[in-house]
Amino acid sequence: MKSNFLSRLLIAPLVFFTACLGTEQKTSVAEKKDSVKTAVASDSLIRENKMYLSDCKNLLVEAKKMDSILLKELEVKKDVATKGIKAFTDYAFYCSNDSLVPIYLIKTAQVAQSINNIPQAKIVLDKCIADYPASKHRPAALFLLAQLYDEATYLNNEAEAKKLYQQIISEYPKSDWAKSSQGALTFVGKSDAQIMEELKKKK
Numbered sequence: 001m002k003s004n005f006l007s008r009l010l011i012a013p014l015v016f017f018t019a020c021l022g023t024e025q026k027t028s029v030a031e032k033k034d035s036v037k038t039a040v041a042s043d044s045l046i047r048e049n050k051m052y053l054s055d056c057k058n059l060l061v062e063a064k065k066m067d068s069i070l071l072k073e074l075e076v077k078k079d080v081a082t083k084g085i086k087a088f089t090d091y092a093f094y095c096s097n098d099s100l101v102p103i104y105l106i107k108t109a110q111v112a113q114s115i116n117n118i119p120q121a122k123i124v125l126d127k128c129i130a131d132y133p134a135s136k137h138r139p140a141a142l143f144l145l146a147q148l149y150d151e152a153t154y155l156n157n158e159a160e161a162k163k164l165y166q167q168i169i170s171e172y173p174k175s176d177w178a179k180s181s182q183g184a185l186t187f188v189g190k191s192d193a194q195i196m197e198e199l200k201k202k203k
Contacts, residue, residue, distance in 0.1 A: 109125045118154045126145070165185045
């Protein structure tokens, strides 16, 4: 049954220096000192940020922490979801060789979908499918992506949804995801009312 479930840019602090237009003006000593302080502070933040992003152990700890917080939420708040997405994608993108990365890409997609950020959900699912072909979690990513295409209020592409469901059945025939895909195929293109009617007939 149908259900409703980044590339992200890491923006480093930038220091902008503006030049006065028109008549020439001399920059005061105080202004120069402020510019130097700003540049040093920004450089320090960039270095700290790079060190943090290179430490996969800390990134995983932060991802697990946000995962725990999100699991306790009865209704996901956008600010909490955004923090969760950042923690998950920091870990997934900077520690791409770690075995847990496919899981956190899928978690990112689920959280993004919960706040209706469907483009980001698609991006991370595409990455999971393409970059981790041997992962046991790949069929889950394929299924979630198929559901995004299957849902009229999301990507709304029945042909692509069918293609993905069939891919799961073909590549993972003995998996639970194949069984779910087989069931989902029978409902593609049907309204909620039609689906409910068919389910009543099966009872």
